[in-house]
Amino acid sequence: xxxxxxxxxxxxxxAWLLSATLIGSYCVLYWTSWLDPIAQGxxxxxxxxxxxxxxxxxxxxxxxLYLRRHGSSRYNRLRIMTNFGIQAIFGFTLPFVMxxxxxxxxxxxxxxxxxxxxxxxxxxxGLPTYLAVYAILGATVVAPVLALSFGKRWYCSWICGCGAxxxxxxxxxxxxxxxxxxxxxxxxxxxxxxxxxxxxxTGVIAADQLLSSKSAAFSSFAYxxxxxxxxxVGALLAGVVGTGLYPLLGPRVWCRNFCPMAxxxxxxxxxxxxxxxxxxxxxISCGNCTTYCExxxxxRSYAQSNQSFTxxxxxxxxxxxxxxxxxxxxxxxxxxxxxxxxxxxxxxADF
Amino acid sequence: MxxxxxxxxxxxxxxxxxxxxxDAEARITLVSEESDHFFSRxxxxxxxxxxxxxxDIEPLERGTYERLSxxxxxxxxxxxxxxxxVLQLSDKLPPLSYDRLLIACGSRPRPTPFWPGYGELEGIxxxxxxxxxxxxxxxxxxxxxxxxxxxxWAHLEHTTDDSPYQRREAxxxxxxxxxxxxxxxxxGLIGVEVVETLLSAGLSPTFLIREDWFWxxxxxxxxxxxxxxxxxxxxxxxxxGESVQRFEGTDGRIxxxxxxxGGHDADLVVIAIGVVPNTGWLEGSGIERDSSGxxxxxxxxxxxxxxxxxxxxxxxxxxxxxxxxxxxxxxxxRDQGRLxxxxxxGDEVRYARGTWxxxxxxMDIEYTTAGxxxxxxxxxxxxxxxxxxxxxxxxxxxxxxxxxxxxxFLGRRWDHxxxxxxxxxxxxxxxxxxxxxxxxxxxxxxxPLRIPASARSPVASPx
Numbered sequence: 001x002x003x004x005x006x007x008x009x010x011x012x013x014x015a016w017l018l019s020a021t022l023i024g025s026y027c028v029l030y031w032t033s034w035l036d037p038i039a040q041g042x043x044x045x046x047x048x049x050x051x052x053x054x055x056x057x058x059x060x061x062x063x064x065l066y067l068r069r070h071g072s073s074r075y076n077r078l079r080i081m082t083n084f085g086i087q088a089i090f091g092f093t094l095p096f097v098m099x100x101x102x103x104x105x106x107x108x109x110x111x112x113x114x115x116x117x118x119x120x121x122x123x124x125x126g127l128p129t130y131l132a133v134y135a136i137l138g139a140t141v142v143a144p145v146l147a148l149s150f151g152k153r154w155y156c157s158w159i160c161g162c163g164a165x166x167x168x169x170x171x172x173x174x175x176x177x178x179x180x181x182x183x184x185x186x187x188x189x190x191x192x193x194x195x196x197x198x199x200x201x202t203g204v205i206a207a208d209q210l211l212s213s214k215s216a217a218f219s220s221f222a223y224x225x226x227x228x229x230x231x232x233v234g235a236l237l238a239g240v241v242g243t244g245l246y247p248l249l250g251p252r253v254w255c256r257n258f259c260p261m262a263x264x265x266x267x268x269x270x271x272x273x274x275x276x277x278x279x280x281x282x283x284i285s286c287g288n289c290t291t292y293c294e295x296x297x298x299x300r301s302y303a304q305s306n307q308s309f310t311x312x313x314x315x316x317x318x319x320x321x322x323x324x325x326x327x328x329x330x331x332x333x334x335x336x337x338x339x340x341x342x343x344x345x346x347x348x349a350d351f
Numbered sequence: 352m353x354x355x356x357x358x359x360x361x362x363x364x365x366x367x368x369x370x371x372x373x374d375a376e377a378r379i380t381l382v383s384e385e386s387d388h389f390f391s392r393x394x395x396x397x398x399x400x401x402x403x404x405x406x407d408i409e410p411l412e413r414g415t416y417e418r419l420s421x422x423x424x425x426x427x428x429x430x431x432x433x434x435x436x437v438l439q440l441s442d443k444l445p446p447l448s449y450d451r452l453l454i455a456c457g458s459r460p461r462p463t464p465f466w467p468g469y470g471e472l473e474g475i476x477x478x479x480x481x482x483x484x485x486x487x488x489x490x491x492x493x494x495x496x497x498x499x500x501x502x503x504w505a506h507l508e509h510t511t512d513d514s515p516y517q518r519r520e521a522x523x524x525x526x527x528x529x530x531x532x533x534x535x536x537x538x539g540l541i542g543v544e545v546v547e548t549l550l551s552a553g554l555s556p557t558f559l560i561r562e563d564w565f566w567x568x569x570x571x572x573x574x575x576x577x578x579x580x581x582x583x584x585x586x587x588x589x590x591x592g593e594s595v596q597r598f599e600g601t602d603g604r605i606x607x608x609x610x611x612x613g614g615h616d617a618d619l620v621v622i623a624i625g626v627v628p629n630t631g632w633l634e635g636s637g638i639e640r641d642s643s644g645x646x647x648x649x650x651x652x653x654x655x656x657x658x659x660x661x662x663x664x665x666x667x668x669x670x671x672x673x674x675x676x677x678x679x680x681x682x683x684x685r686d687q688g689r690l691x692x693x694x695x696x697g698d699e700v701r702y703a704r705g706t707w708x709x710x711x712x713x714m715d716i717e718y719t720t721a722g723x724x725x726x727x728x729x730x731x732x733x734x735x736x737x738x739x740x741x742x743x744x745x746x747x748x749x750x751x752x753x754x755x756x757x758x759x760f761l762g763r764r765w766d767h768x769x770x771x772x773x774x775x776x777x778x779x780x781x782x783x784x785x786x787x788x789x790x791x792x793x794x795x796x797x798x799p800l801r802i803p804a805s806a807r808s809p810v811a812s813p814x
Binding site: 001002003004005006072073074075078175180181279280281282283284285286287288290291300301304318321322325326327330331332 | 361391393394397400401402403404407408409410412492496498551552681682708710711712715717719764765766767768792793794795796797
């Protein structure tokens with residue numbers, strides 16, 4: 001791999017230009033209707049389906065390039081092919097076809113709290129029963145249980161559309177994610193703040209809809225919360241910042257720092273079975289794992305300390321294990337076994 | 352107490368961290384000629400490829416020295432006087448006195464045999480130091496990358512001519528074109544690493560190996576042939592059993608390598624024939640060394656001089672099988688650094704090496720070894736299995752009288768820790784084959800290794 005010898009992957013002029021283009025495109029998409037005529041000209045219902053189509057092309061094209069770089073691992077191959085399949089079927093085709101069959105436009109691959117409006121009482125009331133049950137059970141039972149068993153990767157790295165785009169189209173910039181202590185502090189503060197806000201916003205809006213506006217002041221407050229959350233989290237952080245900054249700050253800016261779903265599953269992951277196991281005294285501290293961690297986890301610090309670990313932010317993409325020249329790391333869903341108990345490795349400077 | 356550590360590598364740095372962790376007050380000074388910051392030498396090839404940048408290969412954040420009050424001197428130590436407890440630095444710097452001294456100054460490239468042209472022609476060098484990396488980057492790309500180590504050349508004022516950290520002019524600079532026909536000499540791990548980086552730069556190197564097959568101290572002929580085939584498949588001209596005789600040049604630059612089999616065009620030569628302890632500066636100090644230059648130490652890693660310890664590549668320690676020689680490994684450097692620090696603090700310690708193990712990646716083929724392999728143990732036999740399915744791998748288990756003493760694996764990942772335990776428990780071969788799957792460390796979704804009964808049949812049970 002010659003990552004650092006390509007300017008477009010290292011904040012060269014092309015990276016800045018691409019980032020500006022992406023940000024501009026998101027602004028046009030979110031806050032103008034200029035793209036509607038183009039979408040309709042292509043036979044798509046509105047600009048959001050044009051976006052969906054481009055998104056799917058991004059996952060597909062980026063996925064092919066990804067497979068050229070990292071396709072020697074079976075885990076990588078199956079994961080990226082799943083990402084594309086989910087996006088093509090559940091992220092584009094099904095939502096497009098369902099209205100033709102008299103069903104609502106529904107995205108099966110997005111769950112609350114990532115899809116923040118799906119659990120509002122009014123939204124649920126407007127869905128056929130099977131979809132309402134899916135949305136509720138998906139968020140409250142299926143997602144947490146799977147996260148306990150397999151870690152959050154089942155969602156963030158295999159199913160989620162944001163993760164799919166990050167790992168395909170965004171993969172060339174994964175080494176740009178900062179692994180500094182400062183970036184880690186910011187991540188924990190930001191992502192848990194968004195999680196709390198997501199819970200609070202859902203609560204306020206649900207209360208307002210269930211009480212059906214007994215107080216005009218509360219109603220207008222709930223409206224402000226809904227609009228505000230949609231603008232800041234839904235559009236600004238997930239789209240404009242999250243994807244627009246791929247070429248400058250790495251592909252997981254949104255997932256790492258702002259996604260409430262990732263934060264929630266991360267907390268569950270800490271209590272579950274998923275971990276990265278470290279082979280004893282084999283790490284040579286080269287740092288490939290840390291460099292290529294898209295979540296900015298300093299994997300090397302664990303590997304050289306012989307410390308098997310579970311980090312809340314880890315999306316289980318498997319790249320640390322893939323790039324390790326000594327085969328030190330392994331993603332696992334096992335309860336710790338006695339023989340894996342860490343013996344002291346390299347002293348980290350955390351004292 | 353003032354502890355001075357000569358060397359800022361894994362052994363020196365680990366010792367400094369251990370000392371600081373135990374003693375918040377001690378004055379600790381690290382003397383390094385090569386770099387301001389501790390970095391992973393094992394990762395130099397990734398910087399050369401462009402797979403990582405300089406900052407990526409530094410395991411500690413750059414503020415660590417200040418935060419932990421570790422003082423640094425960037426200079427070459429030219430002599431030590433253990434009687435007066437003083438280190439001589441270059442002429443321009445005052446001598447440095449110490450209470451306790453740890454020598455962890457690592458290795459330097461093994462001196463080349465008499466090959467006329469060496470030392471006179473540009474475009475010939477090694478790949479051991481940070482300065483070698485800068486030279487090779489220039490040979491391959493005409494410039495070094497934009498991310499440079501801080502104060503990269505600060506040591507040049509305080510060095511000597513025989514230093515392995517000298518700046519080397521690249522043949523590419525005067526020629527104005529990057530290298531096109533590189534030759535790599537030496538069939539070992541660093542050789543294959545250099546070959547890989549040359550391939551990643553789009554070149555097709557010639558790989559000159561003196562032995563009959565690649566890396567004979569670690570691989571047998573079947574294993575090695577697979578690696579050589581893989582190199583050839585990628586465009587490497589692998590030459591086995593070929594010895595270098597002389598270098599040829601034009602305009603002071605390398606132009607070819609003459610061997611006992613003929614000649615090869617060359618505009619770049621990288622010599623990777625191993626390293627030796629970098630201890631020439633101890634001449635006359637009274638600190639005893641063995642014939643390889645390794646500093647002789649006792650079980651507490653103490654040298655023959657009062658108040659002086661040694662750790663890492665420069666120290667000759669006792670191996671598990673009784674040899675006394677340096678252990679040029681990352682994890683033993685780390686262990687020795689930590690242990691020496693404890694010895695300096697007065698702990699009762701004893702350096703005892705366990706069973707040998709190691710791993711590497713040869714091209715894209717994973718390699719893991721444990722125990723006695725290729726050691727010629729009396730009465731040894733090998734059980735060998737080659738897998739050719741969705742995964743290609745080889746498994747070689749060395750046993751003596753049916754009891755397993757060593758493992759050599761290619762193509763899959765294995766948990767060496769479990770293999771070492773089985774060796775120490777003197778497990779029979781048949782038992783090990785039954786339990787081999789427990790040591791599997793492949794990434795998820797890789798199909799397991801299946802050994803057909805026919806491949807197991809000749810396995811004898813130990814009496």
